[in-house]
Amino acid sequence: MGSSMDDLRFGTRNKRGDWVPNGRAEIAPFWAWPPQLAKILSWLPGYFWPWNAFHMATTLAYWYWVIPSVETMRTLDWRWALWLYAVNAVGIFLMYGAIEFFYYIKRKQGTRFKYNAKFPADAPSDVFWFKSQNIDNVLRTYLFGIPMWTLVEVLMLWVFANGWARWLNLSEHPIYFAILLLLTPAIHEVNFFIIHRTIHIPILYKWIHSIHHNSINPSPWSSLSMHPVETFLYHGVAFWHLIIPSNPIVALFQLHMAGYGAVNGHIGFEKLELTDDRALESHAYLHYLHHKYFEVNYGGDGLIPLDKWFGTWHDGSKEGEAQMEARFEKRRAKMNAQKSA
Numbered sequence: 086m087g088s089s090m091d092d093l094r095f096g097t098r099n100k101r102g103d104w105v106p107n108g109r110a111e112i113a114p115f116w117a118w119p120p121q122l123a124k125i126l127s128w129l130p131g132y133f134w135p136w137n138a139f140h141m142a143t144t145l146a147y148w149y150w151v152i153p154s155v156e157t158m159r160t161l162d163w164r165w166a167l168w169l170y171a172v173n174a175v176g177i178f179l180m181y182g183a184i185e186f187f188y189y190i191k192r193k194q195g196t197r198f199k200y201n202a203k204f205p206a207d208a209p210s211d212v213f214w215f216k217s218q219n220i221d222n223v224l225r226t227y228l229f230g231i232p233m234w235t236l237v238e239v240l241m242l243w244v245f246a247n248g249w250a251r252w253l254n255l256s257e258h259p260i261y262f263a264i265l266l267l268l269t270p271a272i273h274e275v276n277f278f279i280i281h282r283t284i285h286i287p288i289l290y291k292w293i294h295s296i297h298h299n300s301i302n303p304s305p306w307s308s309l310s311m312h313p314v315e316t317f318l319y320h321g322v323a324f325w326h327l328i329i330p331s332n333p334i335v336a337l338f339q340l341h342m343a344g345y346g347a348v349n350g351h352i353g354f355e356k357l358e359l360t361d362d363r364a365l366e367s368h369a370y371l372h373y374l375h376h377k378y379f380e381v382n383y384g385g386d387g388l389i390p391l392d393k394w395f396g397t398w399h400d401g402s403k404e405g406e407a408q409m410e411a412r413f414e415k416r417r418a419k420m421n422a423q424k425s426a
């Protein structure tokens with residue numbers, strides 16, 4: 086057994102044992118003026134590696150081994166829909182299940198780099214089916230999350246197969262596709278921000294989004310544990326590619342970024358230790374803060390800094406915390422004034 090990583094080199098731990106990363110989250114560096122070329126260059130590898138490269142790898146594997154022939158997909162049929170559901174179900178079981186198994190069941194790194202010192206399995210709660218966050222989240226993933234993902238997938242492929250959307254040939258438009266591929270994470274972020282901000286409107290929150298927020302201390306299985314309406318809209322990001330000139334492979338990549346990529350915000354650890362000196366960055370902190378405080382960070386990493394523009398950005402620093410508190414305080418004062426008027 087080698088020594089483990091020292092998480093206190095990267096953050097601090099409070100009395101409760103919750104670990105907080107040092108520094109602050111920054112929006113994508115190309116928004117800065119004047120342009121900071123060095124910063125952009127050092128940021129760029131993380132844009133592709135490892136998560137988006139992983140999503141591209143699963144996309145290509147699907148395209149060559151899983152997705153039925155165009156001929157088959159011209160007709161809606163349960164057989165190929167169930168086949169896609171089965172593959173998605175197994176894929177998610179392997180990916181989410183692996184993270185759950187090593188970091189939440191075996192707890193191979195204990196609470197190192199863990200934002201919340203508690204593990205959901207140790208905290209039964211009435212808000213969950215069978216009082217268990219894990220059982221509840223797994224069931225909702227397989228009953229609603231993956232079925233709605235698959236529904237979007239089937240509809241998207243069916244439209245392409247019938248020639249109802251512009252299907253551009255990759256090799257004929259290489260530059261357009263390079264740009265489109267670079268933009269897919271931005272499309273993801275915009276789509277996610279719009280639907281997510283919308284379902285935080287109180288009435289929709291109560292009806293739809295509160296289910297996802299039952300997990301205040303999210304773990305991998307919380308990722309797709311959503312109301313069916315939410316998961317349909319979330320995966321519906323793939324429909325953007327029926328409107329813009331695109332190709333089913335790019336649309337599938339967009340879909341995998343949503344389905345497989347949902348885990349990122351819900352990993353619960355800043356880093357997943359792989360070996361004694363290598364770790365995988367989760368990019369989970371901003372969305373962890375959303376689960377903790379609800380009304381901050383509706384979007385993602387600040388690739389398109391919508392939260393910054395709408396004043397809901399919490400960068401994880403003390404100043405970010407103070408700004409959020411001030412905003413909440415202002416709203417409370419306004420509500421009290423309305424009540425007494």
Ligand SMILES: [Zn+2]
Nearest residue numbers: 297350372376
């Ligand atoms: Zn979430």
Ligand SMILES: [Zn+2]
Nearest residue numbers: 281294298375
């Ligand atoms: Zn939310």
